[in-house]
Amino acid sequence: MIRTEFMMITISMLCLEILMALAPEKINTAVIADETNTVETLWRECELTWDEVPVDGYFVNAYQRHYNHCWEDYAAYIVVDYASSAGLEKEQWELKQIYHFRDDIYQVYTESDRKNELYMLFDTSDAEPDYIVAADIRKNGEEEAGLWNDEYSYSSMLEWYSYEKWFDGEADMEERINMDMIGDLYGSAYGNHSYYAIFDYLDRSGEAKDILWEIDENASYVGRNGEIACMTCIVGTGKVSLFLDIWNKRYAVLK
Numbered sequence: 605m606i607r608t609e610f611m612m613i614t615i616s617m618l619c620l621e622i623l624m625a626l627a628p629e630k631i632n633t634a635v636i637a638d639e640t641n642t643v644e645t646l647w648r649e650c651e652l653t654w655d656e657v658p659v660d661g662y663f664v665n666a667y668q669r670h671y672n673h674c675w676e677d678y679a680a681y682i683v684v685d686y687a688s689s690a691g692l693e694k695e696q697w698e699l700k701q702i703y704h705f706r707d708d709i710y711q712v713y714t715e716s717d718r719k720n721e722l723y724m725l726f727d728t729s730d731a732e733p734d735y736i737v738a739a740d741i742r743k744n745g746e747e748e749a750g751l752w753n754d755e756y757s758y759s760s761m762l763e764w765y766s767y768e769k770w771f772d773g774e775a776d777m778e779e780r781i782n783m784d785m786i787g788d789l790y791g792s793a794y795g796n797h798s799y800y801a802i803f804d805y806l807d808r809s810g811e812a813k814d815i816l817w818e819i820d821e822n823a824s825y826v827g828r829n830g831e832i833a834c835m836t837c838i839v840g841t842g843k844v845s846l847f848l849d850i851w852n853k854r855y856a857v858l859k
Contacts, residue, residue: 647727647734648761650685658684663699663714671702675728679712682726682735690740695720703823703836706843711738711834713825719743721827723834723847725858737761738847738858739832751831751851758832762847762856767804771797771853781806781813789821790833797848798835801855805846815840 660666662680667673679702687693695716703711708729714722721741726733738760740747745754749764769775781803785795798819806813816839823836831851837844845858 647736648686649734650681650732652681652685652688656684656688657681662697664696664717665698669699669702671699675702675710678710678726678728678733679714679724682712682724682733683714683722686722686724686735686737686740692716692720697722701825703825705836705845711825711845713827713834715828719828721829721832723825723827723832725845736858738834738845738856739827741827741829741832749849749852749854751829751849756829756831760847760856762858764847764849764854764856765804765808766852766854767797767800768853770803771800777803779813781817782815783817783819785819785821790824790826793850794824794826794833794835794848795819797850797853798837798846800853801846801848801857802837805855805857819846 658677658680660677662684663676667676669676676699679699683697684693687695687697695718697714697716699712700715701711701713705711705725709725709727712722712724712726714724720743721739723738723741724735725738726735739758740760741751741756741758743756745757747757747759749759750757770777781799783799783802785798802817803813805811818838819835820838824834826833831849833848833850835846835848837846842859847856847858849855
């Protein structure tokens with residue numbers, strides 16, 4: 605108990621200086637545009653007790669990627685909070701990537717010793733981070749969306765839309781969109797699927813198709829099974845996370 609309290613104080617001390625510099629207004633919704641409406645996905649609050657707060661060096665590869673210790677501690681905090689409510693509390697987690705999305709929001713990707721994966725976002729504007737689970741990928745077929753003939757499956761807090769009709773040529777694309785894939789770090793399939801997902805997003809939302817979309821390969825990530833990917837897109841002066849489900853030809857756009 606004494607160690608746990610000390611860790612809470614340590615995390616708070618590490619983060620205090622950074623938190624004081626952050627903008628006072630907290631972004632509390634993730635917006636997914638639809639042709640007829642806008643759906644707001646509320647952030648989930650961490651509910652850990654002091655006894656449940658992860659100790660220093662929670663990840664099996666703790667601090668080996670040399671991220672800011674404060675952000676890595678936040679990532680551990682949300683993984684423990686979610687895992688404890690999702691039946692994943694006995695798994696050991698490896699930190700794969702952390703990316704700065706925008707403002708006080710970061711994206712984190714982790715993989716467990718049982719080959720499960722978590723795609724998450726966390727908001728650092730409070731001492732206790734809120735988070736969104738973009739994809740909870742399990743090595744089973746029991747979740748809401750199947751992958752690899754249900755060898756894997758996943759659940760998500762986000763709303764997903766299909767781009768299958770465009771990809772399979774079942775619907776005519778009367779105009780092209782302006783998209784620039786930066787580099788060729790990932791296989792061409794990801795750029796190809798991204799193109800049709802972005803087209804559907806613009807067609808569904810009614811937004812202009814002549815705005816340049818750039819996919820930043822250095823802020824994008826493809827999961828271990830290759831069927832779920834996050835392509836970070838630069839759109840004008842903004843940034844969008846495009847989550848792709850390659851297997852089911854569907855996507856979620858997080859703005």
